[in-house]
Amino acid sequence: QVQLVESGGGLVQAGGSLRLSCAAAGRTFNTYSVGWFRQAPGKERESVAAFAWGTSHTYYADSVKGRFTISRDGAKNTVYLQMTSLKPEDTAVYYCAADTSRGLFMPTVLGRFDSWGQGTQVTVSS
Numbered sequence: 001q002v003q004l005v006e007s008g009g010g011l012v013q014a015g016g017s018l019r020l021s022c023a024a025a026g027r028t029f030n031t032y033s034v035g036w037f038r039q040a041p042g043k044e045r046e047s048v049a050a051f052a053w054g055t056s057h058t059y060y061a062d063s064v065k066g067r068f069t070i071s072r073d074g075a076k077n078t079v080y081l082q083m084t085s086l087k088p089e090d091t092a093v094y095y096c097a098a099d100t101s102r103g104l105f106m107p108t109v110l111g112r113f114d115s116w117g118q119g120t121q122v123t124v125s126s
Contacts, residue, residue, distance in 0.1 A: 001115040002026040004096045009120030012086055016124070020081040022096030022117060029072050029079055030054065033099040035107050036070060036081045038092035038122075045095070049081060050107035053099075059107035063089075086124045093119040 008020040020036070035050030049070040051058045058070055069082040079096060097113035099106075106112045 001100060002032070002098050004098060004115055004117035006094065006096050006117040006120040009094060009122045011123045011125065014086060014088055014124055014126050016086050017082070017084045018086065018122060019083070020094055020096075020120060020122070022079040022081075024077045024079070024098070027100070028074065028077055029098075030074060031100075032102060033105055033107070033112075034070075034072070034079050035059075035097050035099070035113060036068075036079075037095045037097060037110065037113075038090075039095070039119075040089075040092040043092075045110060047108045047110070048094070050105075051079075052105035052107075053102055055105075057105065059105075083122070086122075088124045088126045090122060091124050092122060094122050095119045 003025040036048045039045040067085045096117040098115040
């Protein structure tokens with residue numbers, strides 16, 4: 001497992017942008033898959049974006065395609081989620097998580113991810 005710490009959440013108006021950061025302690029991001037998830041009040045946690053270890057393959061939920069971008073900085077051992085054209089329905093607690101198994105990339109299966117950050121709140125006002 002790895003320790004993950006998210007930051008960058010906040011309050012933004014609809015149409016605005018935010019960039020979330022996820023800093024990892026321990027193993028480098030290149031050795032495992034990493035994803036961003038979110039959970040809105042009263043809803044289940046869902047996968048937003050992820051990239052597979054050892055490849056450039058990425059996943060995006062349909063609801064965020066074209067608006068969100070996941071990226072990583074190996075030197076800083078940090079993963080980012082750039083969010084643009086934000087909508088009120090993007091309001092949620094956002095979590096960073098890692099799948100350290102180095103197995104099949106399954107970005108929508110939350111149970112595959114064994115390390116989770118504490119979450120950061122994103123609120124989009126209309």
